[in-house]
Amino acid sequence: MNTPSGEDMGQKIVSYLLEALKLEKISHVFMVPGGLVDPFLPAFGSVEGLRPVVAGQEGGAAYMADGYARASGRFGVCLAIGGPGITNTVTAMEAARTDGSPLLIISGQVPTSWEGRGGFQDSSPAALDDISILRPVSLASFAVENAGLLQHHLRACLQAMLAGGQGPAHLSLPLDVQTHEIEGRWQPLDEAAYNPAMVDELALERLWSLLNPSAAGQGPRRIAILAGAGVEKAGAWDELKAFAERFEIPVATTLRAKGVLPEDHRLSLGVFGYAGHRHAIEAILSGEVEVLLVLGSGLMQRDTMYWNPKMLPKRALVHVDIEPAVIGRTWPVEVPLAGDCKEVLRRLNVAESARAAALEAGSGERREWLDRLRSTGSNYFDEENLHSEAVPLHPARVIHELRKAMPPETVLVVDSGAHRAFCGHYWQALRPKSYISATNLGPMGWAIPAAVGAKAARPELPLAVVTGDGCMLMHGIEIQAAARYNLPVIYVVINNGALANVWLRAHQGGPVPSELTTLPTHDWAGFARSLGLQAATVERPQDLAGAFARARDAKAPYLLDVRCDKKYTTPVTPYSQAKKEWTDDH
Ligand SMILES: Cc1ncc(C[n+]2csc(CCOP(=O)(O)OP(=O)(O)O)c2C)c(N)n1
Numbered sequence: 001m002n003t004p005s006g007e008d009m010g011q012k013i014v015s016y017l018l019e020a021l022k023l024e025k026i027s028h029v030f031m032v033p034g035g036l037v038d039p040f041l042p043a044f045g046s047v048e049g050l051r052p053v054v055a056g057q058e059g060g061a062a063y064m065a066d067g068y069a070r071a072s073g074r075f076g077v078c079l080a081i082g083g084p085g086i087t088n089t090v091t092a093m094e095a096a097r098t099d100g101s102p103l104l105i106i107s108g109q110v111p112t113s114w115e116g117r118g119g120f121q122d123s124s125p126a127a128l129d130d131i132s133i134l135r136p137v138s139l140a141s142f143a144v145e146n147a148g149l150l151q152h153h154l155r156a157c158l159q160a161m162l163a164g165g166q167g168p169a170h171l172s173l174p175l176d177v178q179t180h181e182i183e184g185r186w187q188p189l190d191e192a193a194y195n196p197a198m199v200d201e202l203a204l205e206r207l208w209s210l211l212n213p214s215a216a217g218q219g220p221r222r223i224a225i226l227a228g229a230g231v232e233k234a235g236a237w238d239e240l241k242a243f244a245e246r247f248e249i250p251v252a253t254t255l256r257a258k259g260v261l262p263e264d265h266r267l268s269l270g271v272f273g274y275a276g277h278r279h280a281i282e283a284i285l286s287g288e289v290e291v292l293l294v295l296g297s298g299l300m301q302r303d304t305m306y307w308n309p310k311m312l313p314k315r316a317l318v319h320v321d322i323e324p325a326v327i328g329r330t331w332p333v334e335v336p337l338a339g340d341c342k343e344v345l346r347r348l349n350v351a352e353s354a355r356a357a358a359l360e361a362g363s364g365e366r367r368e369w370l371d372r373l374r375s376t377g378s379n380y381f382d383e384e385n386l387h388s389e390a391v392p393l394h395p396a397r398v399i400h401e402l403r404k405a406m407p408p409e410t411v412l413v414v415d416s417g418a419h420r421a422f423c424g425h426y427w428q429a430l431r432p433k434s435y436i437s438a439t440n441l442g443p444m445g446w447a448i449p450a451a452v453g454a455k456a457a458r459p460e461l462p463l464a465v466v467t468g469d470g471c472m473l474m475h476g477i478e479i480q481a482a483a484r485y486n487l488p489v490i491y492v493v494i495n496n497g498a499l500a501n502v503w504l505r506a507h508q509g510g511p512v513p514s515e516l517t518t519l520p521t522h523d524w525a526g527f528a529r530s531l532g533l534q535a536a537t538v539e540r541p542q543d544l545a546g547a548f549a550r551a552r553d554a555k556a557p558y559l560l561d562v563r564c565d566k567k568y569t570t571p572v573t574p575y576s577q578a579k580k581e582w583t584d585d586h
């Protein structure tokens, strides 16, 4: 409840809103100014501890806010004008929706008395209608038509963003409403809204009877876990590790959840799906798994090797997710368990030995199974790529040298292109929440601004970005924010003079497709210097380690233009094979 008090009387709506964000423990707002949000500008001066970051373009500002949301575990905020500002954010909203990232866009609107009269930048319901534009890409899109609605609509947006699978929301404020006054003080959401601990008790009992039957019959032996972003969002990595270790259960992750169990852990199989690892793919598609425990994954196309029915276990598919709507969406599920991954794992972990006897009895067999999987060789498909001496460089060598140069806690932000597959496969994620990428929409250039937001959220962690020259052409300009706000982000541009991901397919079709997917070789180091970053160009494999060490030690925004060859095929062979096997009859 709000408690109006004398000192809060007459606060401008814009100040109230910024105060509310601060009370929700938000530290940064990513924005592009403009007439329709003018009243916010002085308000930033009066709210301490909430820092505005000015992006080059609203798409960049929204990507920054998305990166902030993923790294902080709270939500990200972007401020933009209606009309052209809002239309610039649509791709970012969809990236956040498809990846379940809580991103709040606040936009300014023309005064209500102008609506539909041909006003400049009118995007009210009588004109462009930005509420409707953002509705399909958000979980809530509301106009604050009068000051009295602000608290309600803001609360509804936050609840919608944080509930279930999470996602973006939009709040539009007409200029006349922005200057209205409001009483009272924002009452922050309960922490339970950020960390829900609910669990379907009956389904949990069913899971216990499956894993640990009380009858004399044996419980399942071959149990494997596929951990998705839900584990990361729930902050359940310690519980996952404890559960896997207690019962010797091998863990694969989706690409988005890469590292949620550190990839050097003895029970880690690595990534399953697109750009995935050999042990994960061989184990899960082996036909030997009796129970597959899917934790917090929507079982999307890239996380299932094209909804590959070979991953269906012999005995039971168990699907745990905070969002009931995704459970059973792809396949019928023997144990559908709606609940928070952290709470579910915590309950499983506290079970006494007597309760978990059958589960414990299978540990030895699972250990042998894992040893057998590992005995067939490296978890990489082509390990020799890590040591390639080729000039121009092999991207796998670049990723490998970057890994060696950076501390284990480094956060890697990855863009869209062939480099996404090289990073997914050859970068070893050694900490939970250390691999950030827009995996379900894959908009090129996303990582460049997203890294600014992630670094603003977690300044104490070293952070590097792997992006491509095509991605730089889309959102490269946002490296300016890293320089302007002195955020020590290391940008590694895999400069291969091509939209290589497309070129690898297209060039087989002849000179025209090849030419259309080739790029001029730009001087990205020169570009970065012109915007205030330190920069260097790297051409030879023996120079990589030194260049990465200098960038790491500079503790300043830095760009490395790394000259690579476009010709190297990406490590997605099993995925491409699965694609060929896909038929519409499934
Ligand atoms: C906004 C957007 N447009 C087009 C694509 C299709 N696409 C995917 S990867 C890619 C090429 C990426 O080129 P670059 O950044 O140079 O990375 P590389 O593949 O060379 O590593 C393209 C055009 C996309 N994913 N996103």
Ligand SMILES: [Mg+2]
Residues within 6 Å of the ligand: 417, 468, 469, 470, 494, 495, 496, 497, 498, 499, 500
């Ligand atoms: Mg390229």
